[in-house]
Amino acid sequence: MGITEYIQLVFSDYTLRTITLGTAVLGAVTGMLGSFAVLRKQSLLGDAISHAALPGIALAFLFTGSKDTNILLIGALISGLIGTFWIRGITSKTHLKSDTALGLILSVFFGFGMLLLTFIQKQPNANQAGLDKYLFGQAATLVESDVWLMTIVTGICLIVLLLFWKEFKILLFDKDYAQTLGFNTKIIDVLITSFIVLAIVLGLQTVGVVLMSAMLLAPAAAARQWTNSLGMMVVLAAILGAFAGIIGTGISATQNNLSTGPVIVLVASVFVLFSFIFSPKRGLLFKQIRLIQNRNDLELQKTLTFMYHIVEDHDDISHPHAIRILNNFRGYSKKGLRKLIDKNYVVVKGEMWSMTPKGFEVAKNLYNQNGKDD
Amino acid sequence: MISAQLEIQLIASLTAVACAIPGTFLVLRKMAMISDAISHSILPGLVVGFFITQDLNSPWLILFAAITGVLTVVLVEKIQQTKLVKEDTAIGLVFPALFSIGVILIAQYANDVHLDIDAVLLGELAFTPFDRVFYGDVDLGPKSLWVIGSILLVTLIMLFAFFKELKISTFDAGLATSLGFSPLIIHYGLMSVASVTTVGAFDAVGAILVVALMIAPAASAYLLTTNLKKMLALACFFGVFSAIAGYWMAHALDASIAGSMTTMLGLVFLLVYLFAPAKGLFAVVYREKQQRTEVSLITFLLHLQNHSEPEERHVKHLNEHINWEKVRSKTVLNLAQKNNMITIENDLVFLTEKGEEFTAKAIEYILTNEEGLIEDMKDDFFLFRG
Incomplete structure (x- = not known):
């Protein structure tokens, strides 16, 4: 199937359109809020929250007996929030560190959730099938109302973000300053954490408990490489x-047997990898290139300085010298010499080189800047 | 109790101990989340190992998975070294990607094999007694028992052999380096043990329970003691207790053993978190409240010492001038009176001799922060207990 054909299908096919829209909206809202999680060094909070949401889903089902997505998600939201605030309680009231608190809440809540799920499965007359879709997510089960819910939540998120943009930003980068300015940092903190929990809970149905944290992190980590501005x-x-x-939806829809969640996560991971390598300012590739360039520049300058020391002893600066004597110098290379010729700092005749007046001036200033001689 | 039940509990207990030991060090080294990352990312290692050996019971599978675990740690560290993202982000990026690869590989190529993702996450403790090892015709017991038993044995040998090194490098990496141990080797040694334990254990109890078994007992123990040996022992005890209690809970509810063991671990932690004598929530909240009162007391005594005029010493004045609420000023007054530091005559407050002496001492302690000055007051005051 070609790309154009697929795009046509997206517009014509109801299921595919719903799923594509759903995953796109989900990606947008998690990316948006994930930026805050990444910058606040709460990257793994998403992982903990998504696992902590599981018992909420099971309990919501146990109490109401309903499999309505919204009711289950409210349960997930509540238990996710409980998990989050317990994590905070552990780190603020005891000497346990945040990694311990996160791992503890994550595994304990998840284990409890699994206990409840297996307990539900053993119940007679319960139509429990389908609860385990929250483990790995099933984008295929998205319906139009789910997408609407996501869109509404995204809209609310956006409005709140724009309204409290200044507060969020200040809290993010300088909490103490925010406090001295009189902002209630606690409320802003709770607000943003709650939205992160909300976004995670929304994604559970699509990508599942286990992979949800990557949805939160990966787009934000990739975006971070391209800009230093929070808004951007x-x-x-x-x-x-x-x-x-x-x-991700496109790939999994056109291949057999590929679940959407893992594919989306892998696509996002590829984005991250690409950004790590090719981002112009922070990327590894350009960093390496800059490093090599700097090293070459330095060697060129060193060679020029070395030549300058030889030339300095002679009255006539254009007095020729043998190229041979440069061989002892570590920074010297034929390529470097050619570059110096290109810049018209030296001229070479046969096996001899001599410095031009321009090269002499440059080398002299270089020497002064280095401040070695005084 | 039939022998299968006994065997399950034995396997669970051994797993708990095998996890609690590396878990304690992970918690102390602030690397608890690494265990979560390892437990997820061994999945592709298992799948690739299975493709190569074509045998789900091959010991090579464990080796492959363990190598993937260590690889995860290396990858996280490499990403972290680029300084493009923080450490926690690096962890959060690596393991979902690896886990996704594992899930996709299973779905694509191993769908007909019994390599179920649910089983990976949860394990099948209930089935472990059926997978037995035979020597000729002699029944040697469940395979999991042998696997986790040998892992535990190796872990214990390593622990006893390198206890000193582990201890020093955990608490003071600089000192360890200057003494000539390489913290790097210890680090990767610990990571390898954690990785192998995770793989060996998760066959029986699943990936999530492995994380819980590593972190929860150690975290509970850490709230009760600051002695490494006691912490290790307590962590093992909590692990074994939760394993056995969890088994019987699962038995009663007819639900997942792994799930109820984790729930027990959570309950144990909750109890310790709330009621631990010095570091539990209630103790901390109580101490903070006492300290607040005592700070108020000292402020109040200093105020009395500085002012001799009657209007500054009036009981009512407390509320107005120092701006305390009524309840609090009452508590402070009571505390001061109980300690014979003030006398109240006609609603005027006076410092007693003891009070003056105490105030002078307290000021000196605050200024110099020298122990000993306040030694005799320590029993009565939380503030000076540290």
């Missing part, structure tokens, strides 16, 4: 998240 980062993360959703 949030926008970029939202766009990258949406594209990860669309592309």
Whole structure:
């Protein structure tokens, strides 16, 4: 199936359109909020929350007997929030560190959730089938109302973000300053954490408990590499998240036997890898290139300085010298010499080189800047 | 109790001990989340190992998975070294990606094999007694028992052999380096043990329970003691207790053993978290409240010492001038009176001799922060107990 054909199918096929829209909206909202999680060094909070949401789903089912997505998600939201605030209680009231608190809540809540799920499965007359879709997510079960719910939540998120943009930003980068300015940091903190929990809970149905944290992190981590501005980062993360959703859905829809969640996560991971390597400012590739360039420049300068020391002893600066004597110098290379010739700092005749007046001036200033001689 | 039940509990207990030992060090080294990452990312290792050996029972599978575990740690560290993202983000990026690869590989190529993701996450403790090892015709017991038993044995040998090194490098990496141990070797040694334990254990109890068994007992123990040996012992005890109690809970509810063991671990932690004598929630909240009162007391005594005029010493004045609520000023007054530091005559407050002496001492302690000055007051005051 070609790409154009697939795009046509997206627009014509109801199920595919719903799923694509759903994953795109989900990617956008998680990318947006994930930016805050990443910058607040709460990256793994998403992992903990998504696992902590599981018992809520099971309990909601046990109490109401309903499999309505919204009711289950409310249960997930409540238990996710309980998990989050317990984590906070552990780190603030005891000497246990955040990694311990996260791992503890994550595994204990998840284990409890699994206990409840297996307990439900053993119940007679319960139509429990389908609860385990929250483990790994099933994008295929998305219906239009789910997408509407996601869109509404995204809209609310966006409004709140814009309204409290200044507060969020200040809290993010300088909490103490925010406090001295008189902002209620606790409320802002709770607000943003609650939204992160909400976004995670929304994604459970699509990508599942286990992989949800990557949805939160990957777009934000990728976006972070391209910009140093918070606004740009949030926008970029939202766009990258949406594209990860669309592309992931596309790949899994056109292949057999590929569940959507893992594919979306892998696509997002590829984005991250690409950003790590190719981002112009922070990327590894350009960093390496800059490093090599700097090293070459330095060697060139050293060679020039070395030549300058030889030339300095002679009255006539254009007095020729043998290239041979440069061989002892570590920074010297034929390529370097050619570069010096190109810059018209030295001229070479046969086996001899001599310095031009321009080269002499440059070398002299170089020497002064280095401040070695005084 | 039939022998299968006994065997399950034995396997669960051994697993608990095998996990609690590396878990204690992970918690102390602030690397608890690494165990979560390892437990997820061994999945592709298992799948690839299975493709190569074509045998789900091959010991090579454990080796492959363990190598993937160590690889995860290396990958996380490499990403972290680029300084493009923080450490926790690096962890959060690596393991979902690896786990996704594992899930996709299973779905694509191993769908007809019994390599169920649910089983990976939860394990099948209930089935472990059926997978037995035979020597000729002699029944040697369940396979899991042998696997986890040998892992535990190796872990214990390593623990006893390198206890000193582990201890020093955990609490003071700089000292360890200067003494000539390489913290790096210890680090990767610990990571390898954690990785092998995770793989060996998760066959029986699943990936999530492995994480819980590593972190929860150690975290509970850490709230009760600051002595490494006691912490290890307590962690093992909590692990074994939860394993056995969890088994019987699962028996009663007819639910997942792994799930109820984790729930027991959570309950144990909750109890310790709330009621631990010095570091539990109630103790901390009580201490904070006492300290607040005592700070108020000292402020109040200092105020009395500084002012001789009657209007500054009036009981009512407490509320107005120092701006305390009524309840609090009452508590403070009572505390001061109980300790014979003030006398109240006609609603005027006076410092007693003891009170003056105490105030002078307290100021000196606050200024110099020298122990000993306040030694005799320590029993009565939380504030000076540290």
